[in-house]
Amino acid sequence: MKLTGRLGLFLLLCFSARTIGAQEKSREALATLFEQLKSTDLDVRNRASQGLHSYLQGWIGQDPATMQKAVPAIMAALDDSHPDVRVQASAFFGLVGLFRQKDGLEILRNVVRDVIQRFEDPHPNVRGNLMRAIAGLEPAPPYQAVGPFMKHLKDPDGHVRGVALYGLVRAAPASLAAADAVARLLDSTTDPESRRGLIQMLGSAKPTHPVIIAKLVEQLDYDNRLLREDTIRALGEIGPPAAPAIQKLRVIASDPSTDQELRAQAEAALRSIEKKPPPRRAP
Numbered sequence: 001m002k003l004t005g006r007l008g009l010f011l012l013l014c015f016s017a018r019t020i021g022a023q024e025k026s027r028e029a030l031a032t033l034f035e036q037l038k039s040t041d042l043d044v045r046n047r048a049s050q051g052l053h054s055y056l057q058g059w060i061g062q063d064p065a066t067m068q069k070a071v072p073a074i075m076a077a078l079d080d081s082h083p084d085v086r087v088q089a090s091a092f093f094g095l096v097g098l099f100r101q102k103d104g105l106e107i108l109r110n111v112v113r114d115v116i117q118r119f120e121d122p123h124p125n126v127r128g129n130l131m132r133a134i135a136g137l138e139p140a141p142p143y144q145a146v147g148p149f150m151k152h153l154k155d156p157d158g159h160v161r162g163v164a165l166y167g168l169v170r171a172a173p174a175s176l177a178a179a180d181a182v183a184r185l186l187d188s189t190t191d192p193e194s195r196r197g198l199i200q201m202l203g204s205a206k207p208t209h210p211v212i213i214a215k216l217v218e219q220l221d222y223d224n225r226l227l228r229e230d231t232i233r234a235l236g237e238i239g240p241p242a243a244p245a246i247q248k249l250r251v252i253a254s255d256p257s258t259d260q261e262l263r264a265q266a267e268a269a270l271r272s273i274e275k276k277p278p279p280r281r282a283p
Contacts, residue, residue, distance in 0.1 A: 027073050030055060034077040037084045045084075052088050060095050064106040067096075075111055078118055078126070087125045094129030097136030104137045112142060119148045124157035131160065135167030140174050150181045162201050169202065172209035179209040186215045195219075196230045203234030208241040217245045220252070228252075229262060236269030243273055 033055065036048035059070055070092070077089035093115060096104045108115065116134060121127050131152065134145045141149070145167060152164035165182065172179040182202070189195045199219060207213065216238075219231040232249065235242040252258055253266035270276070 027070060030070055030073045031076065034073070034080065034085050034089065037088060038080075038082045049088070056092055056095065059092065060099055064103050067100075067107045068110070071108070071111055075114060078121075078130075083123045083126075086121060087123060087129075090121075090126040090129035090133075093133035097133040101136045101138045104133070108133065108137070112137075113144060116142075116145050116148055119152065124155075124160050127152070127155065128157070128160045128163050131163045131167060135163055135170055141167050141171045143171070143175060146171050146175050146178045146181075149178070153181065153185055165198070165201050166205045169205040169207040169209075169212070172207060172212060176211070179207075179211040182207065182209075183211050183215040186219070192224050192227055196227055199227070199230045199234050203230070203237040206238050206241075208238070210244070213238070213242055213244055216242070217248060220245065220248045225259075225262065229265060232262070232265045232269050236265075236272040239272050240275060242269075246270065246273060249273070 030052075033048045033051045036044050037052075039045050039048070059067060074089045074092050077085050080086055080089075093108065096107055100107060105112070112134065115130050118130050119127055121130070131149070134141050135149070149164045149167040149171065152160055153168070155161050155164060165185070168178040168182050172182065186195065186198060189198055199216070202212070202216065207216075216231060216235060220228055222228060232252070235245045235249070249266045249270050253263050253270060255263070258266075
């Protein structure tokens with residue numbers, strides 16, 4: 001029995017040593033791939049890009065503890081002067097925000113503030129990926145990200161602005177500042193096309209904060225038909241939290257002076273908000 005205990009301990013130590021060695025090699029391999037992206041040889045760069053893609057596909061499906069082992073190498077790559085390296089590195093964290101929201105905070109727990117500081121990267125893809133990583137964290141993005149998200153609502157890159165808006169919408173339930181920022185953005189966007197784009201993004205983000213919902217409901221009072229159509233669709237996508245819009249949607253749905261298509265869209269939005277099934281067609 002004593003021998004068995006010693007043997008078990010020996011085997012455990014051997015296994016642990018092999019595991020640690022494998023993790024070290026994996027981190028070294030990742031750092032090497034990032035470094036090879038800077039090669040002057042096109043074939044080397046292409047192989048490195050393919051290798052990083054394969055590594056990423058395997059990494060994103062691992063358990064949080066294993067994923068954390070690669071984080072230092074990724075953070076180091078984010079500080080590289082070469083834009084291709086930073087873009088590839090940021091893609092790792094961007095996928096955390098897309099596919100690992102539930103345990104993303106555990107994966108990034110030691111680097112959240114460092115990632116937020118890198119929202120200022122000169123490359124828009126890096127900014128977008130890193131902001132996506134933080135915006136997707138559950139139950140909500142940390143309060144430290146609200147200010148940077150607000151700042152990047154004016155980012156020169158449209159995609160980055162959209163991710164910043166998404167981050168604020170997700171932060172809004174726990175942050176009045178985030179909700180107010182989104183509401184003020186709707187107020188300050190006077191160009192109809194830009195306002196339509198903002199409303200469409202809000203429909204995709206599905207905000208629930210009453211301040212944002214109230215501001216969306218106000219958009220139904222505008223004469224611009226396309227703006228009203230986008231607002232109706234967004235409210236329908238939000239569903240039950242958009243209940244304050246019910247009265248105005250009922251008016252639109254029953255107004256004979258409103259065109260049939262807009263009335264139908266208002267009815268569809270009401271069904272979504274009130275969780276009613278669509279009407280059955282007569283046989």
